[in-house]
Each structure stands twice: as structure tokens, then as C-alpha cells.
Amino acid sequence: MSIDPKTPCPCGRSCSYVDCCGRLHAGATADDAEALMRSRYSAYVLGNAEYLMTTWHPSTRPESLDVDEPGLKWLGLDVKPHWNDGPDRAGVEFVARYRVGGGKAGRLHERSRFVREDGRWFYLDAEG
Template sequence: MSAAEACPCGRARSYRACCGALHAGAPAPDPESLMRSRYSAFVRGNAAYLLSTWHASTRPLTLALDDPPPRWLGLEIKRTWRIDDHHAGVEFVARFRHGGGSAVRQHERSRFVLEAGRWFYLDGAG
């Protein structure tokens, strides 16, 4: 598989078979998959997907992505946990670089909620 076909989320799958399916409307099977698909949406500049997977109680009205976009360098899932049948968390580190600047690490513990059979991003803390 070429780098252009690989999924940005870091799984050894093509974009089409991985996050691309979620971006096309398939529900994420678990919070980690949703987190990975959201990372891929940032990489691909897909603000509509980011908003659609953000829980209505915390979702902003609009989302302006950086222009020019950062260069995304990778995603590392540190751990996942279930709180109950409808709540879970994912701890991750995403790395990116703006222009020729130093790489930045975004370390977050995100919370997710399951509603009507779909996982949604709720919020995150650094």
C-alpha cells in the first residue's frame, strides 16, 4: 500500500477501508475508532465530519481549521477505557508541525458518549 493510500490514523489499512468508511457515514464501532477517524479528518481538512461526530451538548456552531493546515506527523493511542455502557475515554498524543516550526504534541484524554447506536466526541482535557 502506498503512503497516499494509507490511512492517516496509523492503522495498517487503506484510508478507504479504515477511516474513509467512517467519513462516508458508517458508525464508529468504538471510541478508539472514532478518535482515529477524527484525527484523520483533521489531517484531511474534513471539518464537516468533525462537527457531525461532536456531541450536540459541547459542539461549537462552526469549526475553522488552520489555514494553511499543519503537517500532521502521527497519532499514538496511549490507552482506552470504558466508564459504563454509554461512556468511554481515549488518551492520545497527536503530533503536528506548523510551517518550519518545531513539532507540537497534543496530549489529550477525551471523553465519548454513545447515543442511538453512535459514538460521539464529548470533550477532552490535556
């Protein structure tokens, strides 16, 4: 995947993609659950299914993932409160905005749960 080094990161942080989520997409380890969640949002924006599958915990990972829905455009990410449930479990609440085709914009509001194993964070699932 080729992207201009000056392109703002899709996750919404005020830095370039290569200095933010691009590092994680290239193999760096996320420092915390929020960083992993932001990098996964950026992976959805960029259609990087391989990264999404790699960072999904094996116990809940689907067999396949289609990130190429025709006309889907991610519009932005709003990170809400996040929390730790001990040193190796955490959660992040967020709202991701999207539009399909020329239709009305939608919102995905989720409370994601994450687990750290062997020093790496993984997406586990969404609460309730």
C-alpha cells in the same frame, strides 16, 4: 474529498484509508470510541470539518470549526490507554504530533471523552 484507495490511513492503522477511517467519513458507524477518535484525527489531517462537527456531541459542539490553519501539518498519532465508563461512555488518551510551517514539531496530548447515543459514538470533550 477524493483520495487514492491505496493511500495508508492517516490514523496509523496498517490498512488503507478507504478500508479504515474512510468508511466512517462516508457514513458508517464507529464500533467504539477508539475508532471514532482515530477517524476524527484523520478528518483533521484531511481537513474534513463537516465530519468533525457531525461527530461532536451537540451539547459541547462549537458553532464553527476552522481546520485550515495555514502551514499546519499533522505528523502522526499515538493511541494510549482507552477505557469504558459503562456501555455508553468511554475515553481515549492519545498524542497527536504536528508542525506549523517550518517550525518545531508540537504535541497535542489529550484524554478525550466520548458518549454513545442511539448507537452512535460522539466526541464529548477533553478531560481536565
